[in-house]
Amino acid sequence: DTGVSQNPRHKITKRGQNVTFRCDPISEHNRLYWYRQTLGQGPEFLTYFQNEAQLEKSRLLSDRFSAERPKGSFSTLEIQRTEQGDSAMYLCASSSSGVTQYFGPGTRLTVL
């Protein structure tokens, strides 16, 4: 059990650019979740996958956001045409039981 890993850990980009983050869950965890955390707030749910199927998306996930989990293992979260309001910590979590979630260290995005 090597834990959930996320890359990159930090990303600085200019407004209007596209960015992609990667999450590698704990091996054999079939559920994978994405959350966003802004300064002074708790994490907010974005979306989750069971295996390769994306089963739910929050209203926070605008059409500029897309997430994939092509083979039911790692997942990517892409943000197109970034805006300053997208600056946040993006957290990934995985779960085998569908109950307890184990979190990665997060990717901190700064949009200039």
Place this chain on the structure above:
Amino acid sequence: AQSVTQPDIHITVSEGASLELRCNYSYGATPYLFWYVQSPGQGLQLLLKYFSGDTLVQGIKGFEAEFKRSQSSFNLRKPSVHWSDAAEYVCAVGAGTGNQFYFGTGTSLTVIP
């Protein structure tokens, strides 16, 4: 709708003193409840969880929490705080078909010598 409230944004305690962090939730069914700790540059580390059964649950690092259904609360406690406990503590409830988490805004703990 599900929600989690942590009334205390920031708490300062002296090393060796006892600690209680408050968490109140709103959820229609029996919730899954969690406490996580978040240190700078680190992700969320699970401290403890409650699913059912004994309402007093023990976690790592000497923490415990008590589920009180009548008060919709799940407060975190530690009898004697150590300087290394300084961190952000976040309460969460698992809900929905995918058991996605709803988090409180967190309580920042400062420990003074």
